[in-house]
Amino acid sequence: MLSVIAWRNIGRNRRRSILCITAVGIAVFFIIFMNSWMDGMFIGIENTVRTYETGHVLAVSEGFEAEKEYLPVQFPLEKVFGGTEDYFSDDELIRLAESLPEVRGALPRIQIHASLFDNVVKHALVWGIDIDREREINHFNLTKRTDGLVYGRFPANDANECVIGTALAEKAGLRIGDRIPLKMVSAEFSDKYWSPEITGIFEFDYRKMDEDTIIVPIDRLQRILGLGDRAQQLVVFAHDQRDSEQIKAGMEQMLGDRTVIRTWTDNYWVAMYRSMTWLYYIIFGVFQVVASFLIVNTVLMMIHERIKEIGMMGALGMKRAEIVFVFFMEAVYLSILGATVGVFLGGVATWVGSQFPFDMTTITGGGMKDLPVSGTLYLVFSPTMLIQNFFFGVVISALCTIIPSLKSAFVEPVEALRR
Amino acid sequence: MRVMRFIVRIAMISVCLLSVLPVFAQQAAEILDQVDDNEIYESIIHEGEMIIEYQGRTFVKTFKVWGRENKDSFIEFTNPEDRGTKYLKKDGRLYVYSPDTEQVMLISGHMLKESMMGSDMSYEDTIENERLSRRYTATFLEDEKVDGRDCWVLDLTAIKPTESYQKRRLWVAKDNFDMVRAEFYALSGSKLKEYTLIRSELIQGQSFPMESEMRDLLRKNSKTTFRVINLELNAPVSDRIFSTRNLR
Numbered sequence: 001m002l003s004v005i006a007w008r009n010i011g012r013n014r015r016r017s018i019l020c021i022t023a024v025g026i027a028v029f030f031i032i033f034m035n036s037w038m039d040g041m042f043i044g045i046e047n048t049v050r051t052y053e054t055g056h057v058l059a060v061s062e063g064f065e066a067e068k069e070y071l072p073v074q075f076p077l078e079k080v081f082g083g084t085e086d087y088f089s090d091d092e093l094i095r096l097a098e099s100l101p102e103v104r105g106a107l108p109r110i111q112i113h114a115s116l117f118d119n120v121v122k123h124a125l126v127w128g129i130d131i132d133r134e135r136e137i138n139h140f141n142l143t144k145r146t147d148g149l150v151y152g153r154f155p156a157n158d159a160n161e162c163v164i165g166t167a168l169a170e171k172a173g174l175r176i177g178d179r180i181p182l183k184m185v186s187a188e189f190s191d192k193y194w195s196p197e198i199t200g201i202f203e204f205d206y207r208k209m210d211e212d213t214i215i216v217p218i219d220r221l222q223r224i225l226g227l228g229d230r231a232q233q234l235v236v237f238a239h240d241q242r243d244s245e246q247i248k249a250g251m252e253q254m255l256g257d258r259t260v261i262r263t264w265t266d267n268y269w270v271a272m273y274r275s276m277t278w279l280y281y282i283i284f285g286v287f288q289v290v291a292s293f294l295i296v297n298t299v300l301m302m303i304h305e306r307i308k309e310i311g312m313m314g315a316l317g318m319k320r321a322e323i324v325f326v327f328f329m330e331a332v333y334l335s336i337l338g339a340t341v342g343v344f345l346g347g348v349a350t351w352v353g354s355q356f357p358f359d360m361t362t363i364t365g366g367g368m369k370d371l372p373v374s375g376t377l378y379l380v381f382s383p384t385m386l387i388q389n390f391f392f393g394v395v396i397s398a399l400c401t402i403i404p405s406l407k408s409a410f411v412e413p414v415e416a417l418r419r
Numbered sequence: 420m421r422v423m424r425f426i427v428r429i430a431m432i433s434v435c436l437l438s439v440l441p442v443f444a445q446q447a448a449e450i451l452d453q454v455d456d457n458e459i460y461e462s463i464i465h466e467g468e469m470i471i472e473y474q475g476r477t478f479v480k481t482f483k484v485w486g487r488e489n490k491d492s493f494i495e496f497t498n499p500e501d502r503g504t505k506y507l508k509k510d511g512r513l514y515v516y517s518p519d520t521e522q523v524m525l526i527s528g529h530m531l532k533e534s535m536m537g538s539d540m541s542y543e544d545t546i547e548n549e550r551l552s553r554r555y556t557a558t559f560l561e562d563e564k565v566d567g568r569d570c571w572v573l574d575l576t577a578i579k580p581t582e583s584y585q586k587r588r589l590w591v592a593k594d595n596f597d598m599v600r601a602e603f604y605a606l607s608g609s610k611l612k613e614y615t616l617i618r619s620e621l622i623q624g625q626s627f628p629m630e631s632e633m634r635d636l637l638r639k640n641s642k643t644t645f646r647v648i649n650l651e652l653n654a655p656v657s658d659r660i661f662s663t664r665n666l667r
Binding site for chain 1 (some may be wrong): 438461471474476478480500501504517519520522524525526528530533534536538542592601641
């Protein structure tokens with residue numbers, strides 16, 4: 001009965017009720033949209049880090065780890081057993097890693113900075129990979145879920161060939177068939193000069209790769225750098241990312257103390273974003289509270305305007321708690337209606353955003369190059385998230401109105417009726 | 420009267436000091452000239468070793484050098500990892516031949532600032548041959564003892580803003596004008612490199628650095644030691660050596 005009274009009271013001042021519903025609706029919509037955006041970013045970052053940088057588990061030597069920003073090739077993966085030092089061959093590394101049942105595939109990689117000759121682009125990152133195996137395990141273009149090649153072909157094994165990104169090709173004025181003279185520092189600290197021929201152009205939709213990277217066959221690069229059959233990094237992919245820690249433990253036993261093994265969750269960007277989740281909820285909470293101020297103000301105004309009515313209700317025998325309940329329920333109904341509108345609009349927007357991605361490169365003007373994220377962003381559409389944010393909006397708004405509603409309990413009927 | 424005498428005394432002291440400063444400046448310029456003169460030769464042929472110590476590892480590179488009048492030089496590396504790699508400095512330009520690519524490439528622009536063969540010297544360091552006295556203004560700083568040798572300490576300021584090191588500090592031995600130590604600074608005042616002479620020898624009346632060390636302070640735990648072996652000064656050297664054809 002009291003709930004029915006509260007429900008009917010909403011219609012008494014339609015304009016004010018619409019304003020409250022709109023405020024809550026906007027806040028809930030914003031929270032859903034931002035939540036979806038952040039989830040899309042997190043997933044994008046995690047996928048990018050796993051594909052291009054760490055896999056699910058990454059193994060490097062101690063020496064490399066100490067100087068990793070320079071990407072040295074002087075410290076390939078090494079083994080120290082029984083006091084003797086030696087190096088793992090890349091085949092040995094693959095065999096060891098893939099002996100673990102959780103492992104889907106293990107890929108040796110070499111990354112090295114190179115200086116370019118006779119070019120407006122002065123430096124590039126040379127990425128030596130087993131191209132065939134990488135394409136079996138990964139999609140390089142995470143947006144389109146393809147290998148990313150747009151023109152030409154990938155280099156053949158052990159060939160004097162390379163592929164470059166679209167952005168690098170455009171910036172440097174390079175085409176298929178051109179050679180890129182470059183200089184690298186080898187494993188024996190020698191200057192090594194190389195001019196691979198461009199056989200293809202790729203677009204990975206990841207600025208760092210498209211602008212800065214030259215992909216070459218790992219076996220050719222190993223030879224040029226004097227690495228023989230040794231690898232700088234071993235990138236391991238799991239069947240299920242939740243097995244990463246298990247794989248890490250297994251590899252630590254097999255590869256010895258001189259190897260540093262990390263999971264993808266140890267990556268700086270992944271760890272940072274995961275640690276900031278609580279911050280986003282605080283921000284969302286603040287937005288919701290701010291939006292709720294309108295309802296709070298509305299409740300206070302209703303109490304002030306209907307003070308005689310409150311006095312009448314008290315005189316007719318309604319208890320204080322019942323009076324408070326009526327006002328509180330009015331606020332709750334406004335919150336529910338507002339949250340419903342917000343969820344509906346947020347749901348539509350996030351569904352559209354999950355089908356039609358945002359071009360982040362255009363939006364940010366290319367400012368996100370250092371962030372491991374694709375150039376396009378898909379929002380995450382999740383019914384669970386919609387329901388969660390619906391209740392989040394209702395609960396926060398309702399909580400904000402408890403104290404103002406309690407004000408109605410302190411109105412003395414006699415004093416109220418005299419006004 | 421007393422005040423007048425005091426003012427006159429101060430004025431005389433100031434005049435004496437000011438008259439000495441040009442002497443110091445002239446002395447500094449002369450010292451720098453002598454340092455430059457130590458490096459004049461018609462030709463030079465020697466074998467050498469470059470020992471690079473980096474991050475606890477040691478890399479040894481051996482080479483042979485032919486040089487002509489401090490202008491042109493030809494270096495061929497002979498250690499197994501770099502065998503066949505050759506550098507030619509001619510007419511102020513640096514060319515490299517790599518056996519991997521079988522190509523001659525010109526090292527220019529930003530490449531000149533990079534480390535040569537992984538050492539603490541840049542390509543730019545190896546091709547600079549113009550006299551320091553023409554590129555820098557020298558100021559005498561003080562006297563100092565380095566490894567038991569009495570030295571002048573000179574501060575050098577680059578005349579042109581395009582110099583790779585805008586400031587240098589040199590410790591010059593008083594006995595034979597050896598550059599015993601040197602520090603290389605950027606315009607900001609940050610110290611970039613340190614050079615130390617380990618051993619010199621008198622060859623045909625000239626003091627020549629036979630063993631020296633360079634440290635690139637932008638690299639952690641890194642130094643390069645240069646050793647000269649079998650040095651011949653002013654021996655006849657064929658012009659054909661200093662040609663790009665000789666690189667292939």
